[in-house]
Amino acid sequence: MLRVWSDAARFDPARGRPMTWLITIARSRTIDRLRTERRRPQAGGIEEIESLHDPSPSAEDAVAHLESVRRLTDCLNAIATDRRQCIQLAYFRGYTHTELAARLNVPLGTIKSWIRRGLQQLNECLSQ
Numbered sequence: 001m002l003r004v005w006s007d008a009a010r011f012d013p014a015r016g017r018p019m020t021w022l023i024t025i026a027r028s029r030t031i032d033r034l035r036t037e038r039r040r041p042q043a044g045g046i047e048e049i050e051s052l053h054d055p056s057p058s059a060e061d062a063v064a065h066l067e068s069v070r071r072l073t074d075c076l077n078a079i080a081t082d083r084r085q086c087i088q089l090a091y092f093r094g095y096t097h098t099e100l101a102a103r104l105n106v107p108l109g110t111i112k113s114w115i116r117r118g119l120q121q122l123n124e125c126l127s128q
Contacts, residue, residue: 003029075125083118086111 003025011021057065076084082104089095089103097115101108 071126075122078125079118079121083114083121086114087118087122090115 004022007025011018015021076087079087086100086104089100090097095103097108097111100106101111104111106114
């Protein structure tokens with residue numbers, strides 16, 4: 001805005017509209033700033049490199065995650081087939097209890113009981 005204020009006398013309505021003039025000033029300032037930043041030498045040493053954050057999981061985290069997945073799979077496989085199927089469809093595929101009842105041709109109360117009991121078994125298995 002300071003640049004616009006200081007250059008206001010240079011605006012010529014015969015050469016264009018005010019908005020075009022403002023956009024041209026903003027574009028030119030942006031390009032100048034980008035070029036200036038490219039010319040600056042890149043500072044930094046080993047301290048800067050060591051302080052960089054790596055967003056990928058560490059090897060330990062990856063192994064722990066794989067172990068958790070294996071444990072969850074083992075515990076799911078220990079649950080009765082009908083309960084396991086309901087849990088997987090509800091929690092991994094997003095089915096509602098009503099949709100499961102219609103899909104499996106089982107009463108809604110039975111679906112709710114299977115999921116509740118299955119989750120209890122899953123919780124017990126994972127807490128061991």
